[in-house]
Amino acid sequence: MRCDARFKGHPVGSPGRRNASHWCPVSAHPPIPTRVVLLTGPSGAGKSRLAALSGLPVLRLDDFYKEADDPTLPVVAGGTDIDWDSSRSWDADVAVAAVVELCRTGRTRVPVYDIATSSRVGAEALDIERTPLFIAEGIFAADIVERCRELGVLADALCLRGRPSTTFRRRLLRDLREGRKSVPFLLRRGWRLMRSERAIVARQTSLGAHPCGKEEALGRLAAAAAGRCVKARTSAA
Helix, strand or coil: CCCCHHHCCCCCCCCCCCCCCCCCCCCCCCCCCCEEEEEECCCCCCHHHHHHHHCCCEEEHHHHECCCCCCCCCECCCCCCECCCCHHHECHHHHHHHHHHHHHHCEEEEEEEECCCCEEEEEEEEECCCCCEEEEECCCHHHHHHHHHHCCCEEEEEEECCCHHHHHHHHHHHHHHHCCCCHHHHHHHHHHHHHHHHHHHHHHHHCCCEEECHHHHHHHHHHHHCCCCCCCCCCCC
């Protein structure tokens, strides 16, 4: 079942207004007509593909990476490569602000990030009007689950998972095709991520994201789009 079934006839990003009074509250905050599904998972897990398949508006959280000259960027332990897989390479505060603005107003401005040059090359408007649900996807989405829950904007949080070998192959082919970084860098990163993939999923799960495959993820997205509550996970103590 496609999650955009209830939006049939309205283009993504500009659906007609819907009455969201039936949405289930997730906090003591006043009802907000729009909620977010945070979609995370290891790099190469298929998050962008799943988000596109859903038919829902999408906020790309990878656009909130820090730039290459930022002195706070972390380095891979025992090496000299920037650790782009550390949440410290990402601006969580600005990402959360964009999520909340979309929920409250239906529009925000987001940076346009060029991964090949590790820099922001512009900004663009994202306008979803008053659609009751959108997806924010990226490898650091789990890091803002608790904040979005406390702010009363969270509908669900999902961690897409699969076989590490499949993820490695999909990620490498994508990164080579898009020329994201040098080949030696991509191979070093890919091998490191494949070995740590289960730990990555475990961490994202501990932060409140529900681990699942593609079909279950689509089912939970459909439930959220229909305004049904899905039992929320809480982060580990």
